[in-house]
Amino acid sequence: MKIPIDVEKTASAKRGAKIEKWALSTLILGALLLIFGNDAFASVDPTVRIVVYILLLLIPAIVTRIPLVIFDRSWQGTIIKVHSEMGAYSDERFIARMNDFRTKLKIEADIKLTDGRVVRKTVYLGKPDAKIYEKISVGDTVYHVKGAKYLQHVSSSHRTATCVICGKENSLQNQRCDICDHSLLIK
């Protein structure tokens, strides 16, 4: 798998920033516990206190989902099955229940990786659009670059590829993304 250097650099910087954010927030929390902890938890048994401290220090890791970031790896795979459903997703979950126009279409795919594993990933999350179904087919190639937010789905039927940095769908003829100017194609 060949990842363009500029794409790899940007994705790696994004990953680094997430790790820094987690490390910094854990450090600040640790410092606060060190300064105020013993007073705040004075009535708590010392052994229990240590457990409470450990649990508190794990909060930034859970919020930033840092294990996923640390163990992230680049991969390449082929779509073997497409699943789709209409519904409310992400942070708009509550609002979407009240406003139908917020309803999103989510298309997931079972992707067979080059090492033989099969993973289920979201390949489309956005406005309901019947044309999307035609774009995502069994046999299409999907790439993930370590640290990048978006998967690159290469649509064989529509000759398009997703930018892994900004998520824009580009024509396969593009060398660079129309929006963010990063190199487009991973091979």
Ligand SMILES: [Zn+2]
């Ligand atoms: Zn882009």
